[in-house]
Amino acid sequence: MATVLVASNRGPVSYVLGEDGSLDTRRGGGGLVSALSTIDSQESLWVCAALGEGDREAVRQGVGEPGVRMLDIPPDMYADAYNGIANSVLWFLHHHLYDIPREPVFDAAFRRRWDSYRAYNRAFAEALAAEAAEGAAVLVQDYHLALVPGQLRELRPDLRIAHFTHTPWASSTYLRMLPTDIREELLRGMLGADRLGFHTRAWAAAFTDCAGASGLGRSQVAVYPLGVDADELRALAHRPEVDEKLTELRAEVGDRKTIVRVDRTELSKNILRGLLAYRELLTTHPEWRDRVVHLASAYPSRQDLESYRAYTAAVAELADEINTEFGTADWQPVLVSVKDDFTRSLAAYRLADVALVNPVRDGMNLVAKEIPVVSETGCALVLSTGAGAYEELKEDALTVNPFDVSETAEALHTALTMPPSERADRTKRLSSTATSLPPQRWFLDQLEALRD
Numbered sequence: 001m002a003t004v005l006v007a008s009n010r011g012p013v014s015y016v017l018g019e020d021g022s023l024d025t026r027r028g029g030g031g032l033v034s035a036l037s038t039i040d041s042q043e044s045l046w047v048c049a050a051l052g053e054g055d056r057e058a059v060r061q062g063v064g065e066p067g068v069r070m071l072d073i074p075p076d077m078y079a080d081a082y083n084g085i086a087n088s089v090l091w092f093l094h095h096h097l098y099d100i101p102r103e104p105v106f107d108a109a110f111r112r113r114w115d116s117y118r119a120y121n122r123a124f125a126e127a128l129a130a131e132a133a134e135g136a137a138v139l140v141q142d143y144h145l146a147l148v149p150g151q152l153r154e155l156r157p158d159l160r161i162a163h164f165t166h167t168p169w170a171s172s173t174y175l176r177m178l179p180t181d182i183r184e185e186l187l188r189g190m191l192g193a194d195r196l197g198f199h200t201r202a203w204a205a206a207f208t209d210c211a212g213a214s215g216l217g218r219s220q221v222a223v224y225p226l227g228v229d230a231d232e233l234r235a236l237a238h239r240p241e242v243d244e245k246l247t248e249l250r251a252e253v254g255d256r257k258t259i260v261r262v263d264r265t266e267l268s269k270n271i272l273r274g275l276l277a278y279r280e281l282l283t284t285h286p287e288w289r290d291r292v293v294h295l296a297s298a299y300p301s302r303q304d305l306e307s308y309r310a311y312t313a314a315v316a317e318l319a320d321e322i323n324t325e326f327g328t329a330d331w332q333p334v335l336v337s338v339k340d341d342f343t344r345s346l347a348a349y350r351l352a353d354v355a356l357v358n359p360v361r362d363g364m365n366l367v368a369k370e371i372p373v374v375s376e377t378g379c380a381l382v383l384s385t386g387a388g389a390y391e392e393l394k395e396d397a398l399t400v401n402p403f404d405v406s407e408t409a410e411a412l413h414t415a416l417t418m419p420p421s422e423r424a425d426r427t428k429r430l431s432s433t434a435t436s437l438p439p440q441r442w443f444l445d446q447l448e449a450l451r452d
């Protein structure tokens with residue numbers, strides 16, 4: 001029986017099914033993985049969902065990693081819960097993404113998907129209840145599993161339960177779009193936890209506003225702003241393959257300045273307005289033509305959803321337009337990479353003169369924290385007020401309203417012209433704030449508070 005349990009939709013490992021039926025194991029990185037490595041693996045268990053056919057086959061064959069239990073949820077139920085509710089409803093609510101004249105529509109089909117979401121949460125709650133030792137600590141992650149705390153509390157009142165939200169939390173006006181009974185079920189699910197964690201004070205306050213301060217009951221709300229592990233990140237950024245990529249990028253960029261962005265192609269990341277701002281920069285400040293390159297990594301995400309496919313195509317189209325409008329025989333203004341290529345991203349981080357992080361709304365945004373830590377000559381950070389990281393980094397960033405393309409274009413100009421000494425000073429302070437709560441500390445602080 002485990003004494004520390006983590007539950008998340010996406011687990012630390014996944015399996016790819018080969019044509020010959022063999023299973024190839026892929027281990028993921030990320031904050032939770034390194035955080036959990038501090039706990040004795042005899043004591044801990046990570047419960048996650050089987051995401052694809054490879055994972056399902058691994059569960060069927062009994063293949064697995066010690067300390068990880070994958071749940072083989074029926075594929076239709078899983079698709080309805082993950083794509084139909086978590087990604088298309090809860091993600092859209094928390095990031096304020098709806099195109100209001102058309103969406104959302106809460107009809108009978110939505111109710112059927114919600115039943116799947118409840119059942120998928122229930123599968124997690126039952127697995128956790130079966131695996132947890134008496135009085136164990138259970139740390140549930142994210143909007144996929146918002147009902148688990150309440151369901152688990154009913155099954156195992158002895159457990160200490162925490163839930164952490166990695167996204168923003170919706171404003172109360174936005175959350176009120178949900179049918180009343182569903183909104184109440186969602187909040188009751190969350191409020192089954194002893195402790196509810198958020199990345200920023202703003203998201204914690206939004207939750208409290210939705211729940212009503214008096215409705216919190218036993219749940220305590222706390223803020224843990226996840227940061228980066230400086231040593232680990234610098235070591236990753238100085239591997240030989242990153243050096244090689246850096247040489248290639250330097251050859252493409254020449255002695256021009258760089259504006260760097262790295263995102264999943266995700267509706268909330270505001271990549272289109274970022275490109276529009278770059279186009280406006282080249283129009284209102286023509287002196288930057290042929291003197292700057294925009295390195296944009298925009299790797300595909302959630303391509304099962306039509307709105308994401310359309311957005312990905314629109315990003316590529318706009319980048320092409322800018323290149324056609326301004327490009328010359330030896331200057332390509334935007335270099336877009338659509339591959340999920342962490343090595344290239346780290347090389348771009350090292351090369352960054354300016355980092356552009358302009359999400360409309362974002363739980364934290366670790367890219368805003370990572371670039372200052374590894375940029376070689378110091379970078380000026382253009383940061384949206386909608387990023388969770390804004391709360392901690394606003395003093396040393398150039399902050400912009402994510403909807404104001406002209407303001408963003410002007411901030412890019414200010415960033416590009418920032419004197420090197422000012423840039424270095426700001427980067428030093430950004431980097432120190434960014435590394436103040438590395439993943440292991442972030443996790444252990446929550447675990448200690450939960451056990452107290």
Ligand code: F6P
Binds near residue numbers: 142166167301302363
């Ligand atoms: O931002 C919250 C988060 O859970 C991230 O941790 C993660 O990158 C993403 O949302 C979920 O992505 P996916 O749907 O690809 O698992």
